[in-house]
Amino acid sequence: MATHVHSHSPASPTERLLEPVWAEVTAITPEAEGISTYWLKFSDPAVAAAYTFQPGQFNMIYLPGYGEAAISICSDPESTSVIGHSIRFVGNVTRAISRLKVGDVVGVRGPFGSAWPMKEMEGHDVIIACGGIGLPPLRPAIYHIMNHREKFGKVFLLYGARTPKDMLYPTEFEEWERAGIQVQVTVDRADEDWQGQVGVVPMLFYRFRMDAPNSVVLTCGPEIMIRFVVYEGLARRVPADQIYVSLERNMKCGQGSCGHCQLGPYFICKDGPVFRFDTLQPYFNVEEF
Amino acid sequence: MQSDRSPEIGSTVAIQKNVFNSLLSKLKEQGYEIVGPHVENETLVYAPIAKLEDLPRGFVTEQEAGSFRLVYTGHTRYFDIIPGAQSWKQYLFPSRAELFTLRKADGTWNMETPRPTAPAYAFIGVRGCELAAIQIQDNAFLRGDFTDPIYRAAREKAFILAVNCLHPASTCFCASMGTGPRVEGDADLTLTELEDVFLLNVGSELGRNILSGLPFESASAFVLNAANRGLERAAQQMGRSMDTSDLPDLILNNLDHVHWREIGERCLSCANCTQVCPTCFCWDATDTLSLDGNQTRRERVWDSCFNPGYSYQAGGNTRPTIHSRYRQWMSHKLGTWKVQYGTFGCTGCGRCITWCPAAIDITVEIANLRKEIR
Numbered sequence: 001m002a003t004h005v006h007s008h009s010p011a012s013p014t015e016r017l018l019e020p021v022w023a024e025v026t027a028i029t030p031e032a033e034g035i036s037t038y039w040l041k042f043s044d045p046a047v048a049a050a051y052t053f054q055p056g057q058f059n060m061i062y063l064p065g066y067g068e069a070a071i072s073i074c075s076d077p078e079s080t081s082v083i084g085h086s087i088r089f090v091g092n093v094t095r096a097i098s099r100l101k102v103g104d105v106v107g108v109r110g111p112f113g114s115a116w117p118m119k120e121m122e123g124h125d126v127i128i129a130c131g132g133i134g135l136p137p138l139r140p141a142i143y144h145i146m147n148h149r150e151k152f153g154k155v156f157l158l159y160g161a162r163t164p165k166d167m168l169y170p171t172e173f174e175e176w177e178r179a180g181i182q183v184q185v186t187v188d189r190a191d192e193d194w195q196g197q198v199g200v201v202p203m204l205f206y207r208f209r210m211d212a213p214n215s216v217v218l219t220c221g222p223e224i225m226i227r228f229v230v231y232e233g234l235a236r237r238v239p240a241d242q243i244y245v246s247l248e249r250n251m252k253c254g255q256g257s258c259g260h261c262q263l264g265p266y267f268i269c270k271d272g273p274v275f276r277f278d279t280l281q282p283y284f285n286v287e288e289f
Numbered sequence: 290m291q292s293d294r295s296p297e298i299g300s301t302v303a304i305q306k307n308v309f310n311s312l313l314s315k316l317k318e319q320g321y322e323i324v325g326p327h328v329e330n331e332t333l334v335y336a337p338i339a340k341l342e343d344l345p346r347g348f349v350t351e352q353e354a355g356s357f358r359l360v361y362t363g364h365t366r367y368f369d370i371i372p373g374a375q376s377w378k379q380y381l382f383p384s385r386a387e388l389f390t391l392r393k394a395d396g397t398w399n400m401e402t403p404r405p406t407a408p409a410y411a412f413i414g415v416r417g418c419e420l421a422a423i424q425i426q427d428n429a430f431l432r433g434d435f436t437d438p439i440y441r442a443a444r445e446k447a448f449i450l451a452v453n454c455l456h457p458a459s460t461c462f463c464a465s466m467g468t469g470p471r472v473e474g475d476a477d478l479t480l481t482e483l484e485d486v487f488l489l490n491v492g493s494e495l496g497r498n499i500l501s502g503l504p505f506e507s508a509s510a511f512v513l514n515a516a517n518r519g520l521e522r523a524a525q526q527m528g529r530s531m532d533t534s535d536l537p538d539l540i541l542n543n544l545d546h547v548h549w550r551e552i553g554e555r556c557l558s559c560a561n562c563t564q565v566c567p568t569c570f571c572w573d574a575t576d577t578l579s580l581d582g583n584q585t586r587r588e589r590v591w592d593s594c595f596n597p598g599y600s601y602q603a604g605g606n607t608r609p610t611i612h613s614r615y616r617q618w619m620s621h622k623l624g625t626w627k628v629q630y631g632t633f634g635c636t637g638c639g640r641c642i643t644w645c646p647a648a649i650d651i652t653v654e655i656a657n658l659r660k661e662i663r
Contacts, residue, residue, distance in 0.1 A: 252574050257429070
C-alpha cells in the first residue's frame with residue numbers, strides 16, 4: 001500500500017468531482033470479527049484544520065486501484081485531529097482496507113450527507129435504537145450527548161448484535177452509563193458466557209417506560225430492524241416527525257449526481273442518510289424500491 | 290432582396306440552402322467542431338460534418354417499438370430525418386471520461402487530474418425534444434450546490450443550431466411532453482427546412498454573429514405561414530402520445546401495483562433504454578489498474594439502473610428483480626424526476642421505444658397502468 005502521497009491542490013469546492021484528499025492511518029482498533037476502526041489523519045495540515053463533521057455524516061474512503069466505499073464517521077465530532085471509521089470487511093474495497101497497516105495512506109472525500117438532529121433533540125428524551133454496524137454512525141451522536149448531557153432528557157441506547165462477540169464498543173458502555181445513558185443490549189444468539197438479553201432490538205422497547213410525545217427516536221441498522229423499531233416507536237405514539245432513520249444504499253459520488261443511491265425523490269447521499277421518518281413514509285414499505 | 294446586415298435577435302430570416310455551407314465554414318473558422326446527423330456504416334449517427342452534403346439528404350428513419358430502419362427515399366431535404374440511437378449526450382456527458390490518474394513512484398501516489406477540456410462543439414440539427422433533454426441534463430449537472438466540471442466544460446461552449454421537426458416518427462410523442470415538434474428551448478439558431486429555403490430564427494448574439502455577413506433575407510409572411518402550417522401538421526401526425534395529466538401521482542401512488550411485475554416478465558434489463566435516453570445521467574466510477582500495480586486510471590462511465598450492480602451494496606441488492614429496476618427507471622422518468630428537478634425526465638423522443646429489444650413502449654405501459662387502476 002501507499003506510504004506517502006503528493007497531489008495538486010484541489011480545485012474550487014463546487015468544481016471538484018471525485019478527487020480525494022489523502023489521509024494516513026494512525027491507528028487500527030479491532031472491534032469484532034471482521035470489523036475494525038481506522039483512525040485517519042489528513043496529510044495536509046490545512047485540510048485537517050478545516051475539517052469538521054456532524055454526527056451521522058459519512059466519508060468516501062478511496063483505495064487506489066480498488067475504488068471507494070461510503071463509511072460513516074464513528075468518532076467524536078468535537079475531536080477531529082483523527083477521524084474514526086468502523087469498517088466491516090464485506091466488499092472489494094473494504095476487504096482491501098482490511099489489509100492496510102498503520103502508516104498507510106487512503107483517499108478521503110467528505111463529509112457528506114445529512115446529520116442527526118442534535119439541535120432539535122435538545123430538551124427531549126432520546127432513544128437510540130440500532131443493530132450491528134448501525135451503531136458506528138450513532139456513536140458521534142452519543143459523544144455529542146455526553147459532551148452536552150444537560151441539554152437532553154433521559155437517554156436510552158438499545159443495541160443489538162448477532163452474538164456477544166459481534167458487539168461493537170462494549171468496553172465503552174460503562175462510560176456511557178456513567179454519563180447518564182441507559183444502555184440496553186441484546187443478542188440474536190447467546191454464547192455460554194452471555195448473561196444478558198436474547199432477542200431483537202425492538203423487543204427492548206418493552207423494557208423501559210417512555211414519555212413518547214417528548215421522545216426522539218434515532219435508528220440505524222439492518223432495514224428489517226429499522227422497520228420494526230419505527231413500528232414500535234409509532235405504536236407508542238412517538239410522532240412520526242420525531243423518528244429519524246439512517247439509510248444505506250450503493251453510493252458512488254456523495255453529491256447527488258451519479259444516481260445510484262436514489263430512494264424515490266431522494267438521493268440518500270445528499271438528502272440523507274439521516275431522514276425524518278415522515279418524509280420517508282410513502283416509500284418506506286415499497287418492496288425493492 | 291439580399292442583405293448582408295446582421296439580423297435582429299428574435300427575427301427569422303431565410304437563406305438559400307447552399308448558403309448553409311458558408312454558415313458551416315464560418316463556424317469552423319471560429320474554432321467550432323461541427324457535428325451533425327450523418328449516415329455512416331449504413332446507419333444514422335452524430336458525427337463530424339463539414340458541408341451540407343454530409344447531412345442525410347434523401348434518408349428517413351422508420352421506427353417502431355423494437356425496430357429501426359434507415360431508408361433512402363430520395364427526398365431533397367437535409368434535415369428531415371428523425372434521430373437514431375445516438376444523442377448529443379455523448380458529447381456533453383461522454384460515456385467514458387478520465388477523472389484522474391495516479392502513478393506510484395518510490396511508494397508515493399502522484400495524482401494527475403486532467404483539466405476538463407472539450408472542443409467548442411457546434412451541434413447542427415438539435416430537435417426540440419433533444420434541446421429539452423440538454424436542458425434537463427443541465428438541471429442535473431449544473432446545480433447551484435454542485436457543478437460537474439466535465440459537463441460544464443463542453444456545455445458552456447456549445448453552439449446549438451436547433452431544427453423544427455416537420456415529419457415526426459411513429460415513435461415520437463414530443464407534442465404531449467411539450468418539447469416539440471416546434472423547438473421551444475433556447476438555441477442559438479433554430480432552423481425550419483422548406484422546399485427551397487432554410488428559415489433561421491435568431492436566438493442569441495452568437496447566432497446573430499454567425500449569420501452576419503451571409504446573404505439572407507427576412508422571412509416573408511408566406512414562408513413563415515408555410516413553416517407554421519408544417520409544424521401544426523407535424524404535431525397532429527405525432528405517432529404516439531402520453532397522457533401526463535395524472536403524473537407523477539399515477540405512478541407514485543401505485544408503486545406496489547401488479548402491473549410492474551407484468552412488465553418485469555417482458556423486460557430483459559438490458560439497459561438499452563437508458564443508454565439511448567438523452568436525459569439519463571447515471572454514472573459509475575471505476576479504477577483501471579496497470580498490471581504492475583503502479584498506475585491506476587479512475588474513470589467515470591455511464592451506468593444504468595437496469596444493471597444488477599447498480600444497486601448492489603454490502604447488505605445485498607436493493608433491486609434484485611427486473612420489475613423493480615423497470616419501476617425505478619419509469620418512476621424516476623415520469624415521477625420522482627419532477628420532484629427532484631421540476632420537469633419530467635422524458636422528452637418524448639421515443640428512443641427507449643425504438644431501441645427496446647422487447648418492444649416495451651413507455652406510452653403503452655403508462656396507458657395500461659392507468660387502465661388497470663380504474
